[in-house]
Amino acid sequence: MGSSLRPNTTDLPFKVGDRTIVIFKDLPVLQCDGCTEYVVADAVMAKIDERLARVDASAELEIIPFAA
Numbered sequence: 001m002g003s004s005l006r007p008n009t010t011d012l013p014f015k016v017g018d019r020t021i022v023i024f025k026d027l028p029v030l031q032c033d034g035c036t037e038y039v040v041a042d043a044v045m046a047k048i049d050e051r052l053a054r055v056d057a058s059a060e061l062e063i064i065p066f067a068a
Contacts, residue, residue, distance in 0.1 A: 003034030
């Protein structure tokens with residue numbers, strides 16, 4: 001039997017270019033109670049994609065607080 005998923009927040013990195021990494025702080029996820037695996041909801045991923053499209057590709061590192 002599988003474990004349940006519970007709402008949680010975490011910080012996740014995304015590589016958007018050869019030298020650019022974006023870290024989203026306090027990203028809402030659903031985390032498994034039985035392990036460290038997580039799921040990002042489709043609506044949250046859509047917001048991530050929108051924000052990644054606007055990232056300055058010349059920056060090596062950008063940290064973005066995620067506001068739902």
